[in-house]
Amino acid sequence: MSLTTQFITELVRAANEAESLSSFDVKRLLSRSISAIRDIRKQRSRDVAVWLDCLFLELAYRKLLNRRGKAMKRATALLLGGLFVASPVCAQETVPWRDINGWSILMDSTMGNGCFVTTGYEDGTILRLGFDFRETKGIYLALGNKNWASLEPGKDYPLQIQFDGNPVWNATARALNFSGANYLVVSTTDTNFANEFTRKLAMRATFNGRQVAALRLSGSARAVDEMLNCQKAVNDAIANKNTPNAPKDPFQANPDVRNANDPFEM
Structure with missing residues (x-):
């Protein structure tokens, strides 16, 4: 897994848990997102997989930003000069x-x-x-x-x-x-x-x-x-991005799985 793919996974996980993150952590992740996307765009790569990395980064960025509401958007706009808040950054059609x-x-x-x-x-x-x-x-x-x-x-x-x-x-x-x-x-x-x-x-x-x-x-x-x-290359790249990572401990209990017969199970 590339460093970019690892960061995309981290960013998506953070977006799903956005409400539990501190403002400092959110700003740090958003700042890293912007730097990563800038680096990809500077490459001017003809590789479809590289462009998809840029696209997934932007989608994860927007998801995290939207989860934090208007107040977070205003704070981010002040911190980052409004970059990416209004316009797409991977807009290459x-x-x-x-x-x-x-x-x-x-x-x-x-x-x-x-x-x-x-x-x-x-x-x-x-x-x-x-x-x-x-x-x-x-x-x-x-x-x-x-x-x-x-x-x-x-x-x-x-x-x-x-x-x-x-x-x-x-x-x-x-x-x-x-x-x-x-x-x-x-x-x-x-x-x-x-x-x-x-x-x-x-x-x-x-x-x-x-x-x-x-x-x-x-x-x-x-x-x-x-x-x-x-x-085929595009479909494979998208499928790889959408495939969840296997847990490091396959025997660890899944906290999202509940016993339907016991509504009080924690």
């Missing part, structure tokens, strides 16, 4: 994983920590395919171009997507704006969609009979394989 054959593989924290692949084309079109683990827990495809200024974010558009000569996928795409560019985003839980994206050579998208994108998919198979590797 996408974390690079790897670049392969013209494709970039990243992890997106706004998609439930889902990994995705993306590439750009000469006409300014951006293509993205990835996992969405928020509510639908599916796959999404995003097509974006800064020239699509007439798209209205929040509105739905009927889109037809075809991979090589395969049957057409009829989809409803939602228009969204990311970093100044308009995107059409299609979501699905059908894994065959991703399979076609991986195996086929080209993809064509049409709207009201008009072709809006004709894209080569060279290298998509390797890119999607690497996306799966990225997602």
Whole structure:
């Protein structure tokens, strides 16, 4: 277990027992949290596990801060200059994983920590395919171009997507704006969609009979394989963070376990 992981465990335990801690102990832990997060951010690491350490530190920090109420927040703001009290510190939405054959593989924290692949084309079109683990827990495809200024974010558009000569996928795409560019985003839980994206050579998208994108998919198979590797690494890192540590003494009685038949058992 790394020193950062040990401190995260200590911080989470402290947050769960916040009411029993002195103000001095709380301020000490919060100060250590800020120093640890600063150190991680200075690394500018491309390692997803390192970024997740930063994220878990921030979550534990906020949990401890919220458990102590408004008075503790005011005291902390005075002590630490208000840092982290109002704004997130690990707000990096996408974390690079790897670049392969013209494709970039990243992890997106706004998609439930889902990994995705993306590439750009000469006409300014951006293509993205990835996992969405928020509510639908599916796959999404995003097509974006800064020239699509007439798209209205929040509105739905009927889109037809075809991979090589395969049957057409009829989809409803939602228009969204990311970093100044308009995107059409299609979501699905059908894994065959991703399979076609991986195996086929080209993809064509049409709207009201008009072709809006004709894209080569060279290298998509390797890119999607690497996306799966990225997602496995992210899932493993999250699982390791959520796994409680085994007690040093496995025979020690658990104070939280009570005999349901004896309500007076201490």
